Amino acid sequence: MLWNYLVKQLSTAKWRDIRFCSTRFIRVNRSQNASNYASSNKEKYITHFQITNNVPNNVLLYSCNKSKAMILISFFGLTQFFFWSVMAEFAYTKFKDIPAQENDNSVAWWRKINFGANKFRYSFLFVSVLFGGVLLYMTCLYPLRTVTQIWLLKGGEMIKLVTYAPFAMKRSIMIPLEKVSCNQARNGPGTQIYMKVKNKPMYFVLDKASGKFYDGQLFDYTVGMKRALK
Structure with a gap:
């Protein structure tokens, strides 16, 4: 009887330790997987506070060649x-x-x-x-409303907007960043982005299909933001 009792107690303690170790192993693996996933996607999810528009030099954000x-x-x-x-x-x-002969019925109306x-x-x-x-x-x-280049100027407070003119000539205007608003997102549907500039009639057009964004995230948090222009 004593021998059977000792065997029963040892087997119960053994399975308790096995369950504890397996549960702990699963928890450790889950925490490691979560930390690895967060570290691998650290650069994928970037907030507005992690991007600064105070650039030390002029930065080309967008360009599109439609000269022909x-x-x-x-x-x-x-x-x-x-x-x-x-x-x-x-x-x-x-x-x-030359007055026509209206009384002549032989002539078509x-x-x-x-x-x-x-x-x-x-x-x-x-x-x-x-x-x-x-x-x-x-x-x-x-x-005049087709954008060929967008530059974020040094300091991040102004942009240089380069558009076409007749016969593929170019013109550039300096605009404060706070006076620019985009109605469409860079990664949104559609092939064009309509950009509104305060005190300028009509919209400026950016072609996403044939254009190139050199720094997409910086564009999204500077020029590509939708602002309330009053």
Whole structure:
């Protein structure tokens, strides 16, 4: 009886130690895995407080090359304006006021319309000039709102915004960082980012598909932030 009692106690203590060791081993492994996961993703999750915009030198944040497209757009607008100007001059000088014979039933109805009358001639002249002018204005405005480079200037308080001009020329403007707001995120859906600048009409356009972000995180926490512009 005594021998059986001793064997039972020893076996119970042995299994208790095994369960304790296995539980402790599992807890240690879980804590090590959690620490390894946190250390491996330390650089992946970066907060705003870990990024500073106080850069010692000028930093290029974004660039996009569309010189060929801007040249083609400018030539298209110029040729369209020339074409519609010729059409307007033709309508003003070549349309003759020749009254049609309205009582002649043998003539089709559309032949009875006097397109040389002043109301038709000046209407066609106005529409031609307006259409050509609108096309020229749009082809000049689009390059001015297409961003080719964004620089974060030394100190992080100002940015240098470089846009195109007609025929792929370039112009640059200095803007305080607090006056810039982006409505779309860099990693969000869509292929374009619309950037609003205070006291500037319309939006500036950044092309995510053909453009390149050199420092995406710095862009997100400086230029790419959405601000309330008052």
